Amino acid sequence: MVQSYSSMASKGINSDEDQTALESQYEDIADVDAHPTMDPDSSILLCIPIIHKAVTLRALKYVTFLLCGMANLWPWNCFLSASEYFRSRLESSPALSSNYSSTMMTVWTLVSTVFNFYVSQKQENVDYLFRLKLGCLIQIIVFFSMSVGVLFPQTWTTFYFSFVMLNVAISAVGACLTQVAIIALVNVKGPIYANANVVGNAISGVLPSISMIIAVVTNKHAQSRSAEGAKYFLTSVFVTLVALIFAEVTAWHENQVLNDGFESQENSLEPVTTQRRFVSFKHIWQPLKFVESTIILVFSITLAFPIFASFVDSHFVSRKVFVPVIFLVWNLGDLAGRVVCAWKFFVVGNQKLMVLYAVSRIVYIPLFMLCNAFGRNENGSIITDIFYIMLQFMFGFSNGQLFSSAFMLIGHLLYTDDEKKAAGGYTALVINISLLLGSIMSYLLVVEMG
Template sequence: MEPAVFGEDRLLVDLGWCTLTLSQLGYISFMGIGIALLWPWNCFLSASGYFIGKFGADSALGRNYSSTMMTVSTLTSLASNSILSTRQFANFERRVMNGLILNVSAFLILAFVELIDPTLHSPFYFTGIMLLVLISAVGTSFQQNGCMALANVKGPEYAQAVMVGQAIAGVLPSLSLLLSELVYLRDNERSSTSIVLYFVMTSIITTVAGLVFHITHKMEAPMAFAPDEENIDSSPTHGYVPFKTLFSKLQYVVLTIVFVFMVSLVFPIFASNTTSVHKGKIFDDAIFVPLAFFIWNCGDFTGRVLCGYVPFVISNDVKIFAYSILRVVLVPLLLMCNIDSSDTPIIASDTIYLLLQFFFGVTNGHCLSCAFMAVPLYCDENEREAAGGFTAVFLSLGLLLGSVFSFLFVPLVG
C-alpha cells in the first residue's frame, strides 16, 4: 500500500538514538502541534467534573460551568480565527509559537492557583477560570492558523499529520479517564493533586511540541515569512486573497468541515446517556460511558491514520461533502440504542452500539482529514497560506454550530 507521506526526501537527521529524514521529522513536528492543539480543550473538558464538584453540582456556578466553558471557548475561537484570517502576511511559525506560549501560561497559572488554594470556589475564581479558557482559546487559534498555513504550503501530508496529532490528543485523555474509573470505581473522592499534575502535564506536552516544531522549522530551508507580525515586509510575494475568492474555490471543503462538526458533536450526548443492556459491575455506567468515549476516539484516530495512505484519500471536494452528509444516518441508529436504560431498545446490543460509536469516530476522522488535505489541491500556490486561516474560521464555526445543534438532542435522550 502506497504511503501518502514523506515523499522522496533523502536528507537525513541523526537524533542519536534514531535517524529520520527531514520530511519525517517535519511530519512528527506537525503531529506534535496537532496534539498541542486539542489537548488544552480536552484538559478543560476532562476537568469539568472536578470544577463542578468544587463549585457544587447544585449551585448556579456548578450547573453552568460546562456550558459557559464551551461557549467562551467556541466564541473566542471563532472571533480570533476571523481576525487572524484577515492578517494574511505574517510569520506563521511565530504565530504557532505565540499560541503555544499562551496555552502553557494559562495552564501553569491554573496549576499554581490550585496548588496554593484548592478550596477556592467563589464567583471571582469562576470568572478567572473562564478568563484562562479565553486565553487558551486565543492561543489555540494562533496555533491553528499558523500550522494550517504552513501545512498548506508544505503539502497535504502535513495537514494529515496535524489531524493525527489531534486524534492522539483525543485518545490519551479518554484512555486516562477510563483507567482512572477502573482503578477508583465507586470512589467519589477527587484529589486536587491529580488535577494539578494534569494541568502541569498539559503545559509540558505543549512545551515539548513547541520545541520540536521550532527546532525542525529552523533546520529546514528558510521560508519567505516576515521576521515578526509587527514588522511585516512591505513587499509581500503575493497580494491579499479575498474571502470571496477562497470560498469560490473551497466552498465544498469548508462546508464539509462545518457539517462534520455539526453531526459529530452530538456524539457526547449519546455517549453520556447510553447505558449497557447488561447489569453488573463490569457494565457499570462509570465504566461503560468512558468506554464509549474511548472507542469513539479510537475510531477517530483510525480514520485520520487511514489518510496516510493514498487509496484511502478522497480528493474530490463534492464527494467529501456528500460523505459528510451521509454520516447523518448514524444518528438515528444511535437513537435506537439503550438510551437511559430504555425498557425496550430497538438495538439491544452493547456490541452493536460500541461498533456504531467506533464507526462514527472513523468517519469523523477520515472525512475531516480528507477535507483538510484537499485544501491545497483547490488553491493556487499564492493562496495556500491564506487558506489556512480561512479554513480555521469554518472549523471554529463548525464547533460553535455543533455545540448549539447538540442541545436539540438533549430532550431526545433525557
C-alpha cells in the first residue's frame, strides 16, 4: 500500500498497521518459509550433518551482514581502543600523546564527512556491492601498513604520529565506502538485516578491546610494545578479510539460487547493487527527520566516552590494562543495547520519545566528571571504580539501543528501493557529521578536564 511521506513521517511506526509490518520482520533467520519457492532466501544451501541443521540463504546473509558490520566499524574501534598504546608510543611528546584521541576522532570524522558528502551525490548506476568490496580492501592495506609501522624507531615521534593520522584518514575513506554500501543493502532487505549490521558494529567494539588486552597480557617484553601493536593490527586485517570472503560467497550463492529458477528477486542482493535515479536529501529528510536527529544527538554526546575512558584512572589497576577494560565495558553495553533490539519490546518505536531519550544522555557527562579524571579523586575507593564502570556500561547500552532503533526504522519509513538506497549515503553523512561535532566537543572536554 502506497503512503505519502508526510503521513509516514508523522506517525512513524505508532499505528497498528505499521507496528505489525515491522514486527513481521522479526523472524527466526534459521526458519524456512512455508512457501520456499516464493522466497529465494529460504533456499537451503547445505545441511550440517552432526546437528542436522539446515543452513538457508537467509542465515548466510544474516551472518554476512553481521560480519560486514564488524568490518565496517572495526577500524574506528581499533584506533580508539588502542588509545593507551598510542599515548605510550608517543610519550616523548606530551602534546601529541595527550591529544591523540581527539585528533584521531577529528581526522576520521572530518575526512568521513567530506567523503560521505561526495559519495551521497554519486548515486546513479552505483554498484554498492563493489563499494563494499573496495572498502574492505582499503582496510586490509591500512592495517597491514599499521602492523609494519610498529617497527619505526621510538624517536620518530612526530613522523609516527603523522603516519598514524594518514592511515586514519585512508581508513575513514574505506569505512565510508563499506558503510554506505551496507546501509543501502539492509534498507532494502529489512529490519532483521539492519539489526545484523548494528550488532556486528557493536561486536567490533568489543573484540578490539579484548584483542588489545590479550596483546598486553601475552607480551613477554614489557619494555617493547611492538609485538602488542603488530598482533593487534594484524587481527584487524584478518577480520576484514573474513568479511570480504563471506560477501563474495554470499553473492555467488545468490546468483546460483536465482539461476536455478527463482523468478522473484525481491529479496536478492543483486537487484540492489545498482541505483538507477538520484534522490535528494530534502526528499529523504521529511520522513526521516526524527530518526536522523536522534542519530546526530546520540553520536555527538557519545564521543565524550573515549575522552573519559582515556583519562579516568583506577585506584587499583594499571592504566595499560584499565583503559582497554573500560573500552570493553562500554562496548559490551553498546552490544547489549543493540542485541536486545532483536526483540520488539526494546525497540524505541515512538520517534519523538527517541529524540527525548537521546537528549537525556547528556546527564552522563557531569556524572563522569565526578570520577577519578586526571587523578583528581585521589581518595577514591573500589566503590568509585565500580560506579564509573557501571556508568560506562549504561552509557554504552543507551547508545546501542537508540542507534539500533533508529537504524531499523529507516528502511521502514521509506517506500521505493531508490529512496532506501539513497538513504544509505545520507545516513552515513549524518552519522559522520554527528561524530565530527562530537570530536570537536571532545577538545573542549580535554581543556576542561586538563
